[in-house]
Amino acid sequence: MQSCDFLVVGAGIAGASAAYELAAGGSAIVLEREEAPGYHTTGRSAAQFLESYGNDVIRAITRASRAFYDAPPEGFAGHALLSPRPSVYLAREDQLDDLADFQKDAGADTAALTAAEVAELVPVVRPGYAAAGLIEESASDIDVHALHQGYLKGLRRRGGQVVTRAEVTAARRTGGLWQVETAQGTFAAPVLVNAAGAWADTLGRLAGAEPIGLQPKRRTAITFDGPEGSDCRAWPLVADIAESFYFKPESGRLLASPGDETPMEPCDVQPEELDIAVTVDRIERATTLKVRRIAHKWAGLRSFVADKSLVIGFDEAVEGLFWLAGQGGYGIQTAPAAARCAAALATGTDLPDDVAKLGLTAEAIAPARLRPRVLA
Incomplete structure (x- = not known):
């Protein structure tokens, strides 16, 4: 023993x-x-x-x-744990109240964006999709x-x-x-x-x-190539204010998720084809991106209490x-x-x-x- x-x-x-x-x-x-x-x-x-x-x-x-x-203990890691990557939150016309509530409760420095400013920061957002947005400059990749x-x-x-x-x-x-x-x-x-x-x-x-009432929930993700001839490595994370989708650069490609939270039993969870199709549909509806080939797909469990x-x-x-x-x-x-x-x-x-x-x-x-x- x-x-x-x-x-x-x-x-x-x-x-x-x-x-x-x-x-x-x-x-x-x-x-x-x-x-x-x-x-x-x-x-x-x-x-x-x-x-x-x-x-x-x-x-x-x-x-x-x-x-x-920002300052891990000496010898903890060989390089920085955070890499700056601002987050941009999008809101359609019918989501403007949700956007305002989010900014009020955020507890972080955020700045409002007009539709034109969203388009300038994220040119792949489909014209007419975003009525307004927010940017969180202090966000980072971990x-x-x-x-x-x-x-x-x-x-x-x-x-x-x-x-x-x-x-x-x-x-x-x-x-x-x-x-x-x-x-x-x-x-x-x-x-x-x-x-x-x-x-x-x-x-x-x-x-x-x-x-304690723990509920595991499945979250799906895919990676795919960005637009041909473009360098997407410096793009921000882009998310719908309702978290019905998000995408961000990841290892030279784009990572996307439908923000799903499907209740599951604890398991070695795998992605479902329907969730992958939903991911592609939401990304292509909100942006001009085309998911021609999925490079990688996976799922993980996020476990919540009430x-x-x-x-x-x-x-x-x-x-x-x-x-x-x-x-x-x-x-x-x-x-x-x-x-x-x-x-x-x-x-x-x-x-x-x-x-x-x-x-x-x-x-x-x-x-x-x-x-x-x-x-x-």
Whole structure:
């Protein structure tokens, strides 16, 4: 039996980043069911850093992550984690109220665009489609692979380890310790961190906890060549204000998605042909782009709870079970601050000052908020 202070289940971005922070003050082991970390959602994400994205809780954790992205620890990555890429949001005439609401609630620096300014910034938008728009200049691409590998390498430098092919088959608490059985042996720790992504409720039930209502949802993406003779590498991300589609440059091509959120059971999700067809249709209706050949297609799971905020904190009914789940589509951009929050709460301390100053409370992210209250 291997023992540690913190046993983390899931080596995606949530588990890797939390284990890295926890290993600064204790021993940490990460259990990963797949052959390599990041096989599922993390490895399929082409993430943006968008301070306007999500609800108030998500935006606060995102803003608190900015300092890490701008200046990661020495040796964390060999190059910058962020690359500037402004985001342009489009609104048809019937979406102008939605555009105004978005700008009011964005919590980030955005500037209004006229239809003519949209056309100048994004010439491929079909004439007459956009009545107005917004631009978020501070948005950036995130190097997801470098971020994830930086956390895993940093964890190992701090004495932690990642054990792959270690799907959890049983978890029981005895004598103040969790004993977790896997194909790679039995592991023990006083704190079990549930960072199992789409499988977080499955692991929670195995540990004897009530579910938090996690719902995995499929998101589809394709890549295709840009217009012949054009260099699209410097284009902004372009999104419909209702997120019914978006596209952005990606590795010399264009990446596009219909913004789908189809409820699924946890699985190794694959793209559906209908969703791919919808993607192409929406892009070609809104722009003059032609998707003549799809270079690559894939899907990933984004797992949400009812209020679409993160779930970070100890289970109120199961001793030593710590939840780190519900990252939805925000897990990459929030990872640095979410990991620090997790490490603080898992070690019995308050949220980091910089996060608390942005209005975040432990109660707003605690699993207890999702459980029905029993009235006396």
